[in-house]
Amino acid sequence: xxxxxxxxxxxxxxxxxxxxxxxxxxxxxxxxxxxxxxxxxxxxxxxxxxxxxxxxxxxxxxxxxxxxxxxxxxxxxxxxxxxxxxxxxxxxxxxxxxxxxxxxxxxxxxxxxxxxxxxxxxxxxxxxxxxxxxxxxxxxxxxxxxxxxxxxxxxxxxxxxxxxxxxxxxxxxxxxxxxxxxxxxxxxxxxxxxxxxxxxxxxxxxxxxxxxxxxxxxxxxxxxxxxxxxxxxxxxxxxxxxxxxxxxx
Amino acid sequence: xxxxxxxxxxxxxxxxxxxxxxxxxxxxxxxxxxxxxxxxxxxxxxxxxxxxxxxxxxxxxxxxxxxxxxxxxxxxxxxxxxxxxxxxxxxxxxxxxxxxxxxxxxxxxxxxxxxxxxxxxxxxxxxxxxxxxxxxxxxxxxxxxxxxxxxxxxxxxxxxxxxxxxxxxxxxxxxxxxxxxxxxxxxxxxxxxxxxxxxxxxxxxxxxxxxxxxxxxxxxxxxxxxxxxxxxxxxxxxxxxxxxxxxxx
Numbered sequence: 001x002x003x004x005x006x007x008x009x010x011x012x013x014x015x016x017x018x019x020x021x022x023x024x025x026x027x028x029x030x031x032x033x034x035x036x037x038x039x040x041x042x043x044x045x046x047x048x049x050x051x052x053x054x055x056x057x058x059x060x061x062x063x064x065x066x067x068x069x070x071x072x073x074x075x076x077x078x079x080x081x082x083x084x085x086x087x088x089x090x091x092x093x094x095x096x097x098x099x100x101x102x103x104x105x106x107x108x109x110x111x112x113x114x115x116x117x118x119x120x121x122x123x124x125x126x127x128x129x130x131x132x133x134x135x136x137x138x139x140x141x142x143x144x145x146x147x148x149x150x151x152x153x154x155x156x157x158x159x160x161x162x163x164x165x166x167x168x169x170x171x172x173x174x175x176x177x178x179x180x181x182x183x184x185x186x187x188x189x190x191x192x193x194x195x196x197x198x199x200x201x202x203x204x205x206x207x208x209x210x211x212x213x214x215x216x217x218x219x220x221x222x223x224x225x226x227x228x229x230x231x232x233x234x235x236x237x238x239x240x241x242x243x244x245x246x247x248x249x
Numbered sequence: 250x251x252x253x254x255x256x257x258x259x260x261x262x263x264x265x266x267x268x269x270x271x272x273x274x275x276x277x278x279x280x281x282x283x284x285x286x287x288x289x290x291x292x293x294x295x296x297x298x299x300x301x302x303x304x305x306x307x308x309x310x311x312x313x314x315x316x317x318x319x320x321x322x323x324x325x326x327x328x329x330x331x332x333x334x335x336x337x338x339x340x341x342x343x344x345x346x347x348x349x350x351x352x353x354x355x356x357x358x359x360x361x362x363x364x365x366x367x368x369x370x371x372x373x374x375x376x377x378x379x380x381x382x383x384x385x386x387x388x389x390x391x392x393x394x395x396x397x398x399x400x401x402x403x404x405x406x407x408x409x410x411x412x413x414x415x416x417x418x419x420x421x422x423x424x425x426x427x428x429x430x431x432x433x434x435x436x437x438x439x440x441x442x443x444x445x446x447x448x449x450x451x452x453x454x455x456x457x458x459x460x461x462x463x464x465x466x467x468x469x470x471x472x473x474x475x476x477x478x479x480x481x482x483x484x485x486x487x488x489x490x491x492x493x494x495x496x497x498x
Binding site: 009010011056077080085086087088118119120121122123125127 | 258259260305326329334335336337367368369370371372374376
């Protein structure tokens with residue numbers, strides 16, 4: 001039995017999220033069905049990030065075990081021939097025994113796109129949160145930088161997460177401006193993320209940008225450990241899982 | 250009565266094209282209905298380019314006459330509040346009496362996107378022609394440059410056009426490579442275009458890129474005036490009307 005690692009890109013708009021659900025189509029479900037056909041038996045696929053409904057991926061990773069001897073390039077092509085066009089396998093690699101996409105991951109990078117404009121372009125409308133009122137991106141950048149490091153992020157966790165510890169380390173937490181100020185990009189790399197944590201951070205950063213809370217207050221919000229002190233959860237469609245980081249295999 | 254000029258961006262994927270048809274939703278129809286509601290009576294909208302079903306626009310223009318006194322910014326916002334998110338009015342301007350989006354246009358710029366890759370990214374899959382076999386972009390660039398200038402382009406016109414002359418001038422005709430060779434972009438500016446002319450040029454350039462016809466043969470193809478000598482019509486979804494050029498108003 002081989003252990004394999006997949007890298008995936010997907011437009012999450014049409015899906016219930018990474019994880020199999022009782023109803024609706026999941027990315028995990030699509031992959032498991034495609035692999036079942038190749039293997040001739042059930043295959044369980046583990047994803048690094050359990051992206052929610054509507055969240056996109058540029059570099060999701062997944063692992064599974066396979067008895068079939070198909071080489072990695074043929075496997076990539078076979079999966080892409082079966083999967084719908086909004087889910088693409090960008091790489092298949094042999095992984096060492098025991099490799100697990102989620103448990104072996106050292107860190108993940110997420111990106112959130114805000115169109116700070118009267119309207120979103122037709123071509124990006126499904127991939128941004130469009131905010132028509134002016135945002136102070138410099139204040140948002142200060143607030144984002146302030147929460148980098150190791151903290152208890154319980155205030156930024158939505159209900160439904162069931163983790164033992166809510167302490168996480170954000171290695172980078174950066175707001176940048178693109179396209180002459182029209183696009184505001186939040187990029188965050190951390191050793192792990194609580195349920196909807198990135199979207200809750202973004203919802204809070206937008207309140208900073210709108211002048212509804214001071215940039216300097218974000219660390220206090222973290223320290224409160226009180227979800228009601230943080231901002232709203234930003235919409236799923238602006239969020240991308242960009243990359244999952246591992247030790248060299 | 251005022252004469253007004255609109256600039257539009259749209260994702261053509263869901264539409265039968267610019268022009269009203271017996272069946273299906275057209276961009277012209279959407280605009281005329283939205284303006285009817287504002288004006289309280291019928292408004293005829295003239296588009297600069299009658300983009301086909303599935304063709305996109307980054308800078309389509311249109312003109313119409315309006316009795317209503319609503320200022321241009323309020324008109325833009327009112328139209329965008331009514332139109333679906335895949336059609337956006339980027340500008341509304343007062344135009345001189347007699348201005349006509351199509352007849353007053355001096356030139357138009359189109360862009361065609363080719364993903365020369367095993368598969369198109371989920372995020373660009375509806376906006377490119379994906380060609381998995383290798384293309385010689387340098388040969389395509391030579392062929393594209395060879396047809397710049399004034400020629401009879403009858404060989405590149407699909408049936409259904411009913412124009413008196415098939416002579417057109419291409420001011421620029423350029424193939425460029427992006428994204429490490431993964432993306433091939435054809436951009437063409439001309440004083441006018443015959444029916445599906447850009448897509449037929451692209452279909453022919455791809456045959457050059459695939460080595461199925463020499464780059465030096467394109468001018469002969471033009472001179473033949475024979476549609477059967479040119480290549481296939483490239484798919485609509487890779488084509489964008491980028492801009493329409495006018496004399497200063």
